[in-house]
Amino acid sequence: MARKNAFYAQSGGVTAVINASAAGVIEAARANKDVIGKVYAGRNGIIGALTEELIDTSKESKSAIEALKYTPGGAFGSCRYKLKDLKTSQREYERLIEVFKAHNIGYFFYNGGGDSADTCLKVSQLSEKMGYPIQAIHVPKTVDNDLPFTDVSPGFGSVAKYTAVSCREAALDVASMCATSTKVFVMEVMGRHAGWIAAAAGLAKEEADDAPHLILFPEIAFDKAAFMKKVEATVKKVGYCVIVVSEGARYEDGTFLADAGTTDAFGHKQLGGVAPVIAQMVKDELGYKYHWAVSDYLQRAARHIGSATDMEQAYAVGRAAVEFAVAGKNAVMPTVERKKTKKYSWTIGEAPLKKVANVEKAMPRKFISKDGFGITPSAREYLLPLIGGESYPPYKDGLPQFAKLKLVPVAKKLNDVFEV
Amino acid sequence: MARKNAFYAQSGGVTAVINASAAGVIEAARANKDVIGKVYAGRNGIIGALTEELIDTSKESKSAIEALKYTPGGAFGSCRYKLKDLKTSQREYERLIEVFKAHNIGYFFYNGGGDSADTCLKVSQLSEKMGYPIQAIHVPKTVDNDLPFTDVSPGFGSVAKYTAVSCREAALDVASMCATSTKVFVMEVMGRHAGWIAAAAGLAKEEADDAPHLILFPEIAFDKAAFMKKVEATVKKVGYCVIVVSEGARYEDGTFLADAGTTDAFGHKQLGGVAPVIAQMVKDELGYKYHWAVSDYLQRAARHIGSATDMEQAYAVGRAAVEFAVAGKNAVMPTVERKKTKKYSWTIGEAPLKKVANVEKAMPRKFISKDGFGITPSAREYLLPLIGGESYPPYKDGLPQFAKLKLVPVAKKLNDVFEV
Structure with a gap:
């Protein structure tokens, strides 16, 4: 397999652990150097791909990437920018492929919610159509917990x-x-x-x-x-x-x-x-x-009171996304699967983006008490393991020490300005 | 010295560490059993003394008292109830002495801000006048940091x-x-x-x-x-x-x-x-x-992100209050004294309530930047050590485990109802 670079972007509202997913993607890519070249991150999410503002994560130290696991916010910037269907947003989708081509990007890791799962799917479809192969993997994230197929949305x-x-x-x-x-x-x-x-x-x-x-x-x-x-x-x-x-x-x-x-x-x-x-x-x-x-x-x-379970899951879906890509998968999303064990345990599963995109998972009515003002034992059973364990960031002088990235830009290769 | 009981009450807005002061008072009293009998806490603060609703802290286990160090809120209840000057609030002051007499209370530990320092002073003055000796010690507490003489107000x-x-x-x-x-x-x-x-x-x-x-x-x-x-x-x-x-x-x-x-x-x-x-x-x-x-x-x-320095100081002023009482002191308040060391260190000092009562410590103008929108290096130098260290409560199933007290009431000895 010819070595291709990867593109990673954060999408929509950020979470306390979205950067743990970034760390998972970057660390797993570094562990698969024979297949994946560099990981370029989009500055401010997908906008960075459109405007060719890419960040070269290979310039970041091992410890800086490690620190992402403990850093809230979106380390590379995120955005609310929805790509619509292939026809309406044709210009944007084609631009994405163009930028990916220019930077020899063959892997697209998109870290977001339902909308971005849809974008991810469309990128994969378009790349086929345009004859430029991109493996598009969605990395689930949202505080809203509304992604389907995964037991929980990291964040x-x-x-x-x-x-x-x-x-x-x-x-x-x-x-x-x-x-x-x-x-x-x-x-x-x-x-x-x-x-x-x-x-x-x-x-x-x-x-x-x-x-x-x-x-x-x-x-x-x-x-x-x-x-x-x-x-x-x-x-x-x-x-x-x-x-x-x-x-x-x-x-x-x-x-x-x-x-x-x-x-x-x-x-x-x-x-x-x-x-x-x-x-x-x-x-x-x-x-x-x-x-x-x-x-x-x-x-x-509030990363200072982050759930250790959540952090581990966010990291794991990031890693799994890369491993899926290396295994040749496309248009999929790693999921968190709850095992049927007495003590809570989980593993990583897989869902096709065709099924994930634009589906919202609602909270079951049986999670709300009859009078409508409380939660039921089944809600408690579902929710409690998700907050398990305390993942504390390191502190210095009483304050949490978050990742400080260099955010080195990748030299542009296209000679045009793309307005978003 | 004849063994007398002690009364402890929390006053005004509570803090993340006021219960650490309670733990300091109770643990130090237990360590001085030859001098101090039982510690009775006022249910809902000073109101509990007026209505003779006392809590027998001797019924609480060692581990429950230890857990107070990690428990926010006011474990015995607090209140906003200001006793005014001796004349205006004569009825209340006399009632306090009456209740203290009935329960053989010779020590009054009042955990609060400026107003309660004043009340504390007045109790001490009145007890002298009425010929029933009470040693009244104020335990400083307030998130507002406005108590004088102490480098910082615990909380x-x-x-x-x-x-x-x-x-x-x-x-x-x-x-x-x-x-x-x-x-x-x-x-x-x-x-x-x-x-x-x-x-x-x-x-x-x-x-x-x-x-x-x-x-x-x-x-x-x-x-x-x-x-x-x-x-x-x-x-x-x-x-x-x-x-x-x-x-x-x-x-x-x-x-x-x-x-x-x-x-x-x-x-x-x-x-x-x-x-x-x-x-x-x-x-x-x-x-x-x-x-x-x-x-x-x-x-x-937010006890989950409590300052270790703050917790230690809150505990220390509680302990010191009892040690002051045992040493025969009266109408004083333990203070936090910043030592003139390069690395931040502190010790316990002492201030007479006559000087403390009703004095508010303002923030120095030199702590605010010239443009009025920021803090200065001298503010930073003062503030930074106060947030030093992380004091985390213990967790179970992802949730902090706070003290659960029995709150056993002391049998009433007075046959009347006091309206507050």
Whole structure:
């Protein structure tokens, strides 16, 4: 087999462990030097391929690549740039092949969610059509946990762990002050379409009266009366109430709670955030003193409390992608497969991109309790192993030491400017 | 010396390490059984003393008390209940002495901030007057870092560490997405009166272009024009801009930015939070896509990323309080004294409550950079050691295992109900 270079790009919202996948790709490629030449990373994701802004990862030291396992964010830059179908985005797809050809790239590793799985598939299809062979492998990643065929999307386990840990901690704070101060604490988490992250907060609960007392899922239409009833009953019984709300929480008609509460008839601008809306609603209805938190990017960047399981899986799918390529595979995605063992264990599986692309995995209704405000034992059984183990970054002077890459650009070979 | 019992109470907003002080008090008392009988904790702070709701800490196991070192929140409950001067609150002070007398309490350990130092002093004064001797020792605690005479207020180091770590992490997320997505990220931190916590975020910065790019302190009147200019210049130079804002950020006239932005002429209710106000202001003026976070209680409960230095100091002031009492001292507070060594080191000092009570330590102006948007090298020199070392709680199944106390009540001896 003639030695070809590889292209790696990060796509969409980043996670606490997407760089662990990058480390997996780069380390596995280095271990297969007879087949794979250099790994070029796209600066700011796929845009870097379109504009021919490639980063030569061979210039990075072994320890710098190792440090990627502990570094949040996207080390090479990511982007939200969706390539559509082959006809609509024909210009972009052809440009990709052109750049790949110019740099002798025969492997395309695309690290992202559902959209990028689709792009990955199309690159593989087009390369066949254009007679320039590219093996396109998708590396799964998303905090949203909505990729199909894989037991979990790498990136989810760490945000889940952050959420469960933070909820348990904050609840202790509220509990200790509730006699004279805050009675209701609202914590907003990510998840516009699915309540996976909100569900993970449920892991904080051990006993019936523990927090979180209510979880608001996007999957369950908000029922204000039932909600208020449960909040009041909780404060009366437990003394305080911790509510976890998904940013995607919505009314029966699909309106987001966040939207409904923060714009008004006078056209005042939306300040955003569903947590303050819920908090104010409780105050208005029940009169309880409240506090609220919106952790936003902090939750998906919180590498300091990363899940060891998640980190290992993110790394493993990166490695597996390269091993698949070396084995001659194309248009596939490595998956995490949960083994049917009593003690949680997993292995790497494989899914064809044709089946993966643009399919969203929803959270099963059986994961949400009957009243719609909590998680079930089966949700707990699924979620708990994903936050297992603590993967701490190294510290110096009290601060985490993250990877510092040289990000050496690859000399351009095409003499044109491609506008994105 | 006749053996007397001790009373311990937590006061005001809790911290990630206030329970480490409780552990210090209880362990030191257990080590001085010849002098100190039982340690009774006030349920919900001083209110527990007034209502005679005492918790018998002698019923707690050695390992449960040890676990307090790793447990956030206030294990016995805290409260916001300010005793005023001896005349105004005469009824309460007398009641305290009455309850202490009934339970043979000769030592009063009060774990709180400036207000509780004052209460502590008054209890000591009144006990003399009433001829019932109480040695009152104040145990310093507050995330606000505003206690005088001590180099640092235990509790501050951990929230400082959380803030610096979270800022560094989130900045990596923003940096990796800024080409096509969020350009401005606003992170709100606690500190209504002083910018200590906001200043700590400045520790995340290593190089000139690192985050945070702007810090908004309560100490510096908000200058919108200068602010916008710097935000725009930062986005143009660095590609993105991370802003840390103290909840106490205010205009020249003293109005909080949070207030100004979230109530309007139509009387629409305040949703709270200065972060969304700043974010929206930037969007309106400069058009940048933004995200914002408000970590609220998460920051002061974040025991999972506690500062080892802070934990050790919180524990040490608890121990020292008991040792002071055993040595016959009264109306004093153990302090953290920074030694004049090259490598950071500290010891326990002592301050008389007469000097401590109701004095607030402000952040020195020399800690804030000339332009008002950053911290100086002298601030860094002061702050950095306080976040030194990682004190991780133990984990099981991916979740931190916090203390579970029995909280056995002490049988009441007074036959009356005291209304608080």
